[in-house]
Amino acid sequence: MSLTVSVPARAGSRIELRRLLRALLPTLSLALVVTAIAWLNPRAISYFGFTLMLNLAIPIALATLAQMFVIACNDLDLSIGTFVGFVCCVSATWLHDMPLLGALVLLGCIALYALMGAIIHARNLPSIVVTLGMSFVWQGAAILVLPKPGGAAPGWLHATMSVKPPVVPFPILAAIVIALVAHVLLMRTSYGAILRGAGGNPVAVQRAGWSLLRAKAALFALTGLFGVLSGMALVGITTAADANIGNGYTLLSIAGVILGGGEFVGGRVSPVGAVIGALTMAMAASPLLTFLRIPPDWQVAANGAILVIVLAARVLISQKGTAR
Amino acid sequence: MRVVLAQATARPWLWSFVGAAVVWLAAAAYTGGTGAGGMLTAALSLAVFTVIVGVGQMFVITLGPGNVDLSLPANIGLASAVAMKTMDGQDSLVVLGLLAALGCGLAVGVANYVLIRALRIPPIIATLSASFVIQSVDISYGRGLQIKPPPGFADFTNIIVAGVPLLAVLTVVFTIGANIALHRAIYGRSVLAIGQNIRAAYLAGVKVEPIRFATYALCGALGGLDGALLAGYFRGANVDIGNEYLLSSIAVVVIGGTSVAGGKANLPGVWGGALFLVLLLTMLNTFGVSAGVRLVLTGLIIVAVIAAAGGPKATR
Numbered sequence: 001m002s003l004t005v006s007v008p009a010r011a012g013s014r015i016e017l018r019r020l021l022r023a024l025l026p027t028l029s030l031a032l033v034v035t036a037i038a039w040l041n042p043r044a045i046s047y048f049g050f051t052l053m054l055n056l057a058i059p060i061a062l063a064t065l066a067q068m069f070v071i072a073c074n075d076l077d078l079s080i081g082t083f084v085g086f087v088c089c090v091s092a093t094w095l096h097d098m099p100l101l102g103a104l105v106l107l108g109c110i111a112l113y114a115l116m117g118a119i120i121h122a123r124n125l126p127s128i129v130v131t132l133g134m135s136f137v138w139q140g141a142a143i144l145v146l147p148k149p150g151g152a153a154p155g156w157l158h159a160t161m162s163v164k165p166p167v168v169p170f171p172i173l174a175a176i177v178i179a180l181v182a183h184v185l186l187m188r189t190s191y192g193a194i195l196r197g198a199g200g201n202p203v204a205v206q207r208a209g210w211s212l213l214r215a216k217a218a219l220f221a222l223t224g225l226f227g228v229l230s231g232m233a234l235v236g237i238t239t240a241a242d243a244n245i246g247n248g249y250t251l252l253s254i255a256g257v258i259l260g261g262g263e264f265v266g267g268r269v270s271p272v273g274a275v276i277g278a279l280t281m282a283m284a285a286s287p288l289l290t291f292l293r294i295p296p297d298w299q300v301a302a303n304g305a306i307l308v309i310v311l312a313a314r315v316l317i318s319q320k321g322t323a324r
Numbered sequence: 325m326r327v328v329l330a331q332a333t334a335r336p337w338l339w340s341f342v343g344a345a346v347v348w349l350a351a352a353a354y355t356g357g358t359g360a361g362g363m364l365t366a367a368l369s370l371a372v373f374t375v376i377v378g379v380g381q382m383f384v385i386t387l388g389p390g391n392v393d394l395s396l397p398a399n400i401g402l403a404s405a406v407a408m409k410t411m412d413g414q415d416s417l418v419v420l421g422l423l424a425a426l427g428c429g430l431a432v433g434v435a436n437y438v439l440i441r442a443l444r445i446p447p448i449i450a451t452l453s454a455s456f457v458i459q460s461v462d463i464s465y466g467r468g469l470q471i472k473p474p475p476g477f478a479d480f481t482n483i484i485v486a487g488v489p490l491l492a493v494l495t496v497v498f499t500i501g502a503n504i505a506l507h508r509a510i511y512g513r514s515v516l517a518i519g520q521n522i523r524a525a526y527l528a529g530v531k532v533e534p535i536r537f538a539t540y541a542l543c544g545a546l547g548g549l550d551g552a553l554l555a556g557y558f559r560g561a562n563v564d565i566g567n568e569y570l571l572s573s574i575a576v577v578v579i580g581g582t583s584v585a586g587g588k589a590n591l592p593g594v595w596g597g598a599l600f601l602v603l604l605l606t607m608l609n610t611f612g613v614s615a616g617v618r619l620v621l622t623g624l625i626i627v628a629v630i631a632a633a634g635g636p637k638a639t640r
Contacts, residue, residue: 076448123631126584128392128448132571133627140619147616251452264390264446297467301460304453311445 021317026260026276029310033283040291047169054171055237057282058161059084061175062230063249064256064278065182065271069222071257072186072269073199073215075120075127079135080227080253083109084246086142087231092151092241095232099154106232110224117220121213135250142243149242153235161236175275182271185222195219199267255307256281281306337581340596343629344603351607361487363610367602368492369484369557374572374598375495376550378580379502380543381573382594384447387539388519388586391447395455396547396573399432400566402458403551405466408473408561415476422552429548432458433541440540441533462563473556481556491553496595503591512589515539519586572601575626579633601626 037053038045044053063084070077077083087106095102116134120127163170186192197205198215206212230249235241258264259280260273284306289299348367352360377396384393403425411421432454439450472478483490506512514535517525526532550569555561578584579600580593604625608618 119631125630126578129574129578129584129630130627132574133623133630136571136619136623136626138623140616140621140623142616143619144614144616251456254449254452258449264449295464297464298460300463301457304456304460307449307453308439308443308445311449312443315444 018317022314023261025310025314025317026270026273026280029259029313030276030280030283033280033288037283037288037291040288044287044291047167050169050172051164053283053287054169054175054279056234057171057279058174058178059230059234059237060249060252060256060282060285061178061275061278062226062233063246063253064260064274064281065178066223066226066230067253068182068257068260068262068269068271068274069186069195069219069226070127071199071254071262071264072196072267073117073219074265074267075131076254076264077131077223078128078250079131079138080223081246081248081250082135082138082142083224083227084231084234084249085241085243086138086145086246087228088235088238088241088245089142089146089151089243091157091232091235092153093146095157096152096154106228109228110221113224113227114217114221117223118213118217120220121216139243146241146243149240151235151241153239153241157232157236158239161233175279179272179275182226182275186269186271191218196267196269199265199269201267251303251307252278252281252285255303258307259310337590337593337596339633340579340581340593340600343579344596344599347600347603347607351603351610354607354610363603363606365484365487365489367599367606369482369489370602371595371598372489372491372495373550373554373557374569374576374601375499375594376546376553377543377569377573378576378594378598379499379591380546382577382580382582382589382591383506383515383539384543385574385577385582385584386515386519386586386589387536388522389584391586392574393433393436393451393540393543393547394448394570395432395436395451395458396543397566397568397570398455398458398462399429399544399547400551400554400569401561401563402432402462402465403428403548404555404561404565405462405469405551405563406548407552408469408471408555411471411474411477413472413474415474418474418477421474421477422549425548425552426545427548429551430541430545432547433544434537436544437537437540441537459563466561466563469561471561473559477556478559481553491557499591499595506589506591511535511538516587516589519583519588521587571626572598575630576601578630579626581633 034045043049063080067077067080087109090102090105093102094105116130119125120130161170165173186195194205194210195215195218198210198212198219202212205215231246234245238245256278257269257274258277260270260275260277262269262274281303285303286299289302294302348360348363351363377400381393381396384391406428407421407425410424411417436447436451436454439445439454440447443450445453481491485493506515514525514530517528517530518532518535522532547566551561551566554565558565576594576597579597580595581590582588582593604622605618608621613621
């Protein structure tokens, strides 16, 4: 990714340029992946091609947003993958057979997430350890709900996920809508600013009279909500579930947030960036690697490598910009 | 009673042993006392593997907030394959195989540190990304690998003298050594100082980066050694052989009274935490619960114990 730019005379504008480059990095990465795919297989760039390639992008984008809300308050959710898997299993069984019970269970999960956030805050616990423990709980619960791969997605869910709008492929349309909703929620509402403040400067938020406990619970509840949506979207696409179906989403979601310009600390996250990051990961995760003829054994490694490369690019770009 | 309580509050790691004892008694009560001794022997044998990686993880976590090695499971898996391939089933190659596994783990640790330092990414992401690369290497390298460990090595990892596994005795010796390194050696004191305040440690002349490098390398090497021993104990290498050590290596450290915020480490607690976890699984197996229930209960109990112990602000 070498960009030839004329070096501005003043240091100030150079910092501006770096900042701009940094802000554009998510879009640039996505453009790079799309260009690579177009170059490797021109026929993939079509309505049908995008619908296929971005098939799984919606659940990945939703899971990434879920992760983003936790990262906004300086925490990390290592259980999001197994949680998405659990939601898939519930959606493919209870939500299909007994819609009311299924809906109640899923709402209960969101409440549980809020409770987890409250406990993490109240007892000042490390979120990594708590969510790592919870990942076992979700995995076990998923196995209990659906011991063998199977089940059936509710008809309405499957119908929603296979809508074919004119001109713009459904995944792209859905991604735009999801990004806008999350953007308005976190960046444009006054409570969204409080929520980001809880990660950026908790002391200031508390002194201003806001409850940090409530903010953290709200952010975790949002994670639960988007996790539930992600699982439902996933099962709507695959039409059946498996207890291990979401396991890869933990890395994908963290990678998506970071690709999208999020920071691990300081409440600096970007919903639009996160969705772009998720689309990049979704396309880089398998279509690109398949076109590059990378054997399946090495696709996991390629995912890890992509993450490292993007982080390296970011360090190169922002190194001097932030140091001064 | 008050004295006991005061002692227990002063030594939070005692609780992990109390927990282990409670769980063991519950399992023994369920079977009516039969096999209680065997349970303890088996628990000691299995706890060894958690303790070895737990010690490495403890040093890493003590470096301060955000420091954690998530690449241990992949590291263990790869090292187990490397060890088995190098030993090639021959007793004469055991030492070479152990060294190869150690070297493999050491390389992983060094790679982790390079990622953290050169790319300035948080250790969680660096080690997570690394673990995916290592996993792929292992899948590709260990494909169809069905080499049994040399009989001498397999027997060695299974030696039990008067109900006490030899590996457990050796690991206790190793833990005592690590405890001295932590509290008496410059290395351990430096790790603690960095964990308490990295800037203060730097200003006080602690060689921050070499110490961090050594810690990640040490953790990697211990993961490698663990992989070789596991392959010997379970008689074969496996890509998934290290999977359970992701949670357990972190959990035993936290349960054992080490602060996740860094700067405060506890070695006996690692043993207590490991015994607690292994006996917990033994108890759940004795009760005959299904795999799903076992996972749910393990997760819930770990979260509950950690929540009860509380974070840095809650405990004083």
